[in-house]
Amino acid sequence: MNKREFLKSLLLLLHAGGFVGALARWAGAKETGGKEGEGKAPGGADAKGEANGKHDPARHWYGMGIEIDKCIGCSRCVDACKVENAVPPEPFFFNTWLERYVIAKDGEAVVESINVKGKSSREMRQDDGEVIRSFFVPKLCNQCANPPCVQVCPVGATFSTKDGVVLVDANRCIGCGYCIQACPYGARYLRPESRIAQKCFFCYHRVAQGLLPACVEVCPTQARIFGDLRSKASRLVRFTRMNKIHVLKPSLNTEPKVYYAQLDGEVR
Amino acid sequence: MKIPEQVRRLGLVIGIIVVGVLGTRFFLIPRSLISDELHQASTVQREVAKPVKFAGSSTCEGCHEEVSGRVRKGYHKNLMCEGCHGAAARHAEDPGQGKPFAPRDRKFCPVCHSYDASRPTGFPQINPTAHNPVKPCITCHNPHDPVPPKTIEACSACHPQIQRTTAVSSHALLKCTTCHVVPAQHKKTPRSALPSKPEGREFCGTCHAKGATERDAPKVDLSTHGGRFLCWQCHYPHLPEGRG
Numbered sequence: 001m002n003k004r005e006f007l008k009s010l011l012l013l014l015h016a017g018g019f020v021g022a023l024a025r026w027a028g029a030k031e032t033g034g035k036e037g038e039g040k041a042p043g044g045a046d047a048k049g050e051a052n053g054k055h056d057p058a059r060h061w062y063g064m065g066i067e068i069d070k071c072i073g074c075s076r077c078v079d080a081c082k083v084e085n086a087v088p089p090e091p092f093f094f095n096t097w098l099e100r101y102v103i104a105k106d107g108e109a110v111v112e113s114i115n116v117k118g119k120s121s122r123e124m125r126q127d128d129g130e131v132i133r134s135f136f137v138p139k140l141c142n143q144c145a146n147p148p149c150v151q152v153c154p155v156g157a158t159f160s161t162k163d164g165v166v167l168v169d170a171n172r173c174i175g176c177g178y179c180i181q182a183c184p185y186g187a188r189y190l191r192p193e194s195r196i197a198q199k200c201f202f203c204y205h206r207v208a209q210g211l212l213p214a215c216v217e218v219c220p221t222q223a224r225i226f227g228d229l230r231s232k233a234s235r236l237v238r239f240t241r242m243n244k245i246h247v248l249k250p251s252l253n254t255e256p257k258v259y260y261a262q263l264d265g266e267v268r
Numbered sequence: 269m270k271i272p273e274q275v276r277r278l279g280l281v282i283g284i285i286v287v288g289v290l291g292t293r294f295f296l297i298p299r300s301l302i303s304d305e306l307h308q309a310s311t312v313q314r315e316v317a318k319p320v321k322f323a324g325s326s327t328c329e330g331c332h333e334e335v336s337g338r339v340r341k342g343y344h345k346n347l348m349c350e351g352c353h354g355a356a357a358r359h360a361e362d363p364g365q366g367k368p369f370a371p372r373d374r375k376f377c378p379v380c381h382s383y384d385a386s387r388p389t390g391f392p393q394i395n396p397t398a399h400n401p402v403k404p405c406i407t408c409h410n411p412h413d414p415v416p417p418k419t420i421e422a423c424s425a426c427h428p429q430i431q432r433t434t435a436v437s438s439h440a441l442l443k444c445t446t447c448h449v450v451p452a453q454h455k456k457t458p459r460s461a462l463p464s465k466p467e468g469r470e471f472c473g474t475c476h477a478k479g480a481t482e483r484d485a486p487k488v489d490l491s492t493h494g495g496r497f498l499c500w501q502c503h504y505p506h507l508p509e510g511r512g
Contacts, residue, residue, distance in 0.1 A: 057312070072387045074380040076351050083355050084321045100386050134386040159308050169311040205318035214322045218351040220344075220380060221391075 055208040060163035061229045062202055063257035064216070065239040066138055068264070070223035073098055073136035077215035077224065078115050084203060084214035091116055093189055095200040096140035096215050101266060104130045109266040137267050138224065140215070141166065141187035141200035142248060142256030149179035149188065149197075158197065164229075164257060165202050173197050184249050185256075202226070229257070323360035325349045331363070335412055342413035352376070352411065377405040394436075398509060402438040402484055423450075426458070430506050437507045447471070447505065472499040 081087060081096050094115060102110040114136070147166050150158050157172035158179055175195035180188045188199040203213035207226075211217070216226040227236025236259075243261035249268065250256075260267075299306055325348040329336040332349070339345060350356055350368070358366035371377075374396065383393040400408070409415070416435075423444045424431035434440060444450070444463075453461035466472065469490055475482035476499075477490045488494075494502065 055316075069388055072380055072391055073384060076379070080322065080350075080355070102386070131385065135388075136386055156304060156307075159304070159311075161308070161312055167308075167311055167315055169307060170314070171311075172307065201315060204312075204315045206320055206322075208316040209320065211320065211322075211324050214355075217322050217324060217348050220347045220351050222346050 055210075057162040059230065061257075062143070062163050062165060062207060063227065063229050063236055063259060064140070064143075064202070064213075065225035065227070065236050065243075065245075065259045065261065067223050067225070067239075067243070068135055068137060068260060068262040070221040071098075071136040071138055072221055072223075073100065073114060074220065075115055076218045076220060077138060080214040080218040081200070084206070085201075087198075088192055090192075093192070093198075095187075095198070096138060099137045099139060100134065101137060101264065102134045103132055103264070103266055105132050106130075133264070135264065137260075137263075138215075139185065139187075139248075140258060141183075141202075142185055142254065142258045143200075143202060145255035145257060146253060148182040148184065148252075148254060152178045152182040154178065161204075163207075165204055165207075166199070167201055167204065168197050168199070170194070170196050184252050184254065320357050321355040322350050323355075323357040327360045328356070339412050342415070344412065344414055372404055372406055374401075374404050377409075377411070399436050400438055400440045401509065403441065408440060422455070434506045437509060439505065439508055466500075466505075469494075469499055472503075472505075 075098055077096055078094060078098060081094075082089065085095055087093055087095055094113075097113050097115050100112050100114050104110070143164060143166055145160075145164060147158075147160060150160060150166060154176060155172050155174055157169045157174070158166060159169070160166050173196040175190055175197065177190060177197070179197050180190065183199075188197050190196065191198045203211075203215075206213055212226050216224045225235050225239045227234035227239070229237060229240075231237065239261070240259055245259045245261060246263040247256040247259060301307075325336070328349040336349065339347065339349075352371055353368040356366070356368040359368050378394070378396040381392060381394055382396045387393060405411070434442075447466055448463040450463040451461040454463055470477075473490050474480060475485040476488055478487050480487065499505075
């Protein structure tokens with residue numbers, strides 16, 4: 001190799017290095033561009049909270065209270081949820097739904113989801129003297145503090161936010177349905193058009209703006225109460241203090257954050 | 269010892285591969301593909317950016333003070349505007365756009381107020397087929413301040429049972445004096461002057477005969493319907509739905 005050849009190849013190598021560097025910069029910019037500063041801060045979520053000025057996820061721990069004695073089973077919450085979250089209109093996709101419990105004298109409990117249409121034939125034993133009690137139970141994602149759905153997700157698409165809401169990353173979800181199997185409360189489903197897992201997010205977009213979730217907003221009897229468990233003055237904290245509280249399936253140690261008052265022992 | 273030429277070249281190739289892999293891993297692959305924090309933050313951001321459809325009733329109160337002030341004093345004080353009127357965030361942003369819907373027919377109120385054995389005791393419930401089944405609910409009840417309607421004031425003092433029966437019938441909106449002529453004396457000494465009662469089939473016919481002007485009343489052909497019987501031998505005028 002003479003001096004001339006060496007200089008020539010050195011020049012080529014420098015150019016190639018510049019090209020690779022530019023490629024890297026371009027890739028980086030494509031990913032974080034338009035999200036001002038998201039990529040720079042190592043604690044992305046924290047940086048976001050401060051940038052917003054009002055909603056800092058690290059300061060909240062959200063939950064919901066449900067007072068069974070107040071629920072009149074009008075399904076306003078279910079309808080409002082479908083509107084707010086663009087839930088598919090078919091009567092078997094729900095982020096939140098209502099169950100009617102009819103408990104007969106012989107101890108048999110009949111449970112039906114009153115929002116699933118075409119099931120009215122099972123709406124039985126309402127008026128005969130056989131029934132000892134009957135009531136409605138609103139259900140939704142329990143936003144577990146120890147969520148089984150997050151544990152099983154093979155691609156890390158579902159995760160708990162710092163304020164205790166379990167979210168799904170639509171870009172990462174591969175629609176395998178493990179989380180649907182893992183959820184002990186049946187709160188998840190696959191969106192029919194996009195085949196990604198969907199569930200109640202406590203109306204995260206509303207809560208971040210300081211609004212109530214849509215179901216809480218429209219409930220005519222205030223059977224649903226939403227609040228921040230970190231704030232001692234929140235309605236939810238008062239609700240948990242003033243009522244005897246039950247959660248669904250406590251034996252599974254999922255630590256649900258949907259708290260039921262006056263929950264019947266038959267409810268599962 | 270001199271390293272053979274081929275080993276040096278092989279080393280160079282391996283070195284390039286190692287540098288290439290490391291460079292790709294740490295520089296070329298965007299951090300969001302590797303870092304959980306970043307992709308979670310971007311999910312949160314996407315979630316927060318979703319549009320809000322329900323504006324919240326404090327937003328409604330900004331413009332509709334009068335109505336909301338009235339609602340807050342009545343039995344419906346715990347109801348949010350959008351519970352009945354539907355999502356109205358679009359209307360809140362631009363009042364000219366997306367006027368919220370106002371439920372006026374009989375289907376809407378029974379969503380909450382029809383009788384259901386599973387509803388909590390004490391919640392006001394009606395049987396929508398028997399409860400004055402002709403008119404929309406808002407004819408008698410103001411949804412912004414719902415109270416049991418009081419249509420017949422003077423007579424109900426002494427005839428409350430008839431008043432209660434009629435109030436939930438399809439004759440709820442008729443005044444007592446539509447069918448009964450009440451002499452003034454009846455209010456002072458009731459037994460000395462009794463109110464009149466309708467006398468013939470033709471009286472009911474003023475509303476219910478074919479060709480009568482009353483629009484909502486069901487029509488019958490007086491010449492063929494019921495034969496020689498008087499209307500009230502089969503239909504109780506204070507509760508026309510109850511047969512027999």
